[in-house]
Amino acid sequence: MDFTLSKEQRDIQKAAREFALGEFLPEKAQEFDRNETFDPAIRKKACDLGFVGVFIKEEYGGAGLGFLEHCLITEEFWAVDAGMGNAIITSSFGAELLQLFGTEEQKRKYLPPLVSGDAVIGTAITEPDAGSDVTGAITSAVRNGDEWIINGSKMFITNGTIANYLNVFCLTDPDNPSRHQRHSFFLVETDRKGYQANKLHGKLGIRANDTAEVSFSDVRIPASNLIGRQGNGFKELMAFFNLTRLHICAMAVGIARAALEESINHIKKRHQFGTPLASFQGLQFKIAEMATMIRAARNLYYEAAWLTDQGSMDHALTAMAKWYSGQMAVKCADEAVQMHGGYGYIDEYKVQRIYRDAKIVEIYEGTKEIEKTIVAKTLLRL
Numbered sequence: 001m002d003f004t005l006s007k008e009q010r011d012i013q014k015a016a017r018e019f020a021l022g023e024f025l026p027e028k029a030q031e032f033d034r035n036e037t038f039d040p041a042i043r044k045k046a047c048d049l050g051f052v053g054v055f056i057k058e059e060y061g062g063a064g065l066g067f068l069e070h071c072l073i074t075e076e077f078w079a080v081d082a083g084m085g086n087a088i089i090t091s092s093f094g095a096e097l098l099q100l101f102g103t104e105e106q107k108r109k110y111l112p113p114l115v116s117g118d119a120v121i122g123t124a125i126t127e128p129d130a131g132s133d134v135t136g137a138i139t140s141a142v143r144n145g146d147e148w149i150i151n152g153s154k155m156f157i158t159n160g161t162i163a164n165y166l167n168v169f170c171l172t173d174p175d176n177p178s179r180h181q182r183h184s185f186f187l188v189e190t191d192r193k194g195y196q197a198n199k200l201h202g203k204l205g206i207r208a209n210d211t212a213e214v215s216f217s218d219v220r221i222p223a224s225n226l227i228g229r230q231g232n233g234f235k236e237l238m239a240f241f242n243l244t245r246l247h248i249c250a251m252a253v254g255i256a257r258a259a260l261e262e263s264i265n266h267i268k269k270r271h272q273f274g275t276p277l278a279s280f281q282g283l284q285f286k287i288a289e290m291a292t293m294i295r296a297a298r299n300l301y302y303e304a305a306w307l308t309d310q311g312s313m314d315h316a317l318t319a320m321a322k323w324y325s326g327q328m329a330v331k332c333a334d335e336a337v338q339m340h341g342g343y344g345y346i347d348e349y350k351v352q353r354i355y356r357d358a359k360i361v362e363i364y365e366g367t368k369e370i371e372k373t374i375v376a377k378t379l380l381r382l
């Protein structure tokens with residue numbers, strides 16, 4: 001068994017780390033967090049250096065690398081700043097689906113601009129009344145001659161106000177007796193008449209990253225914008241999530257590393273009772289536990305990503321990695337604030353932002369409860 005990364009993978013990791021340290025400056029990260037904004041020029045720079053969409057095949061403009069490499073970049077970005085890291089790395093959130101199920105024409109048209117930074121994509125599944133239960137989505141797509149007409153609304157859509165196009169999960173076959181064969185994906189360009197996006201303000205964390213409520217009012221798209229097969233949307237979504245959930249694990253490990261780093265720096269510097277905080281065994285144990293949990297989470301996602309890249313994706317392992325790494329990140333962020341005492345509660349200190357940013361990894365793309373359900377159902381063969 002070999003757990004070492006190749007030289008190329010270590011080079012990618014190092015380059016991503018250096019980029020993040022150079023660009024995600026503390027004052028910028030704080031400004032974007034406070035104002036819920038981001039500078040797209042930083043995203044463009046990251047694209048020019050090849051950090052976005054490395055898993056996209058070379059014929060579609062990417063580097064043709066594995067999903068593990070995409071995760072390595074994400075982990076380094078999140079280890080420096082989650083909000084800015086996410087604003088960059090999620091600009092290709094949906095390319096996975098297009099690469100898996102898009103037509104040749106769709107892939108050639110829509111994937112290259114994501115890699116070059118000339119376009120941003122998003123994937124719209126969640127609705128006001130359909131979150132964990134994606135089969136409850138009622139945004140409809142109705143065939144009309146050579147077109148589909150889309151109506152409905154989607155909630156919490158990453159990049160909703162900035163995306164050039166979205167993969168939209170729509171109800172196309174409401175009468176199918178199987179809840180798993182009623183939906184289909186469509187590529188919807190956001191400049192089409194009837195599309196509207198309203199930015200959501202006041203998020204707990206990852207505030208540099210755009211999140212929106214979006215709506216479709218008689219949005220007409222050509223029949224050729226169907227992604228994959230009509231009625232096969234649920235299966236396609238599960239295949240997509242099996243990739244993107246690995247990505248969330250990398251976010252979790254990255255932010256937990258940041259929590260650990262901040263904690264170590266703080267407890268070595270601050271003195272109480274005439275000695276550095278780091279001399280107290282109670283705090284040493286926290287450091288040991290955080291480092292161990294980070295290592296365990298990373299090993300889980302490395303294995304899951306490696307198997308996926310080998311073509312042997314393990315659905316339950318990916319779900320284990322997602323819930324465990326999410327819980328681990330939230331726990332590490334909590335301990336980091338605790339070790340900072342009152343200072344950890346203040347906006348000026350980075351751990352305060354880490355604490356807020358970390359929570360999302362337990363929620364999006366399958367809450368930790370849903371991930372545990374997947375693991376249990378696999379074990380119980382339900």
Ligand SMILES: Cc1cc2nc3c(=O)[nH]c(=O)nc-3n(C[C@H](O)[C@H](O)[C@H](O)COP(=O)(O)OP(=O)(O)OC[C@H]3O[C@@H](n4cnc5c(N)ncnc54)[C@H](O)[C@@H]3O)c2cc1C
Pocket residue numbers: 122123124125126130131132133155156157158159203206211360363364365366367368369370373
């Ligand atoms: C910042 C942000 C960005 C997001 N980006 C996107 C995006 O780009 N695209 C997109 O489509 N969505 C996106 N989402 C939505 C996200 O994926 C959903 O919020 C998530 O899937 C949970 O759905 P929900 O919020 O409706 O919660 P609910 O489904 O209402 O769940 C509420 C609680 O009940 C629990 N629960 C639900 N069902 C079960 C069950 N069967 N067993 C046990 N517990 C259960 C959940 O685990 C959770 O704790 C984003 C959300 C946020 C906050």
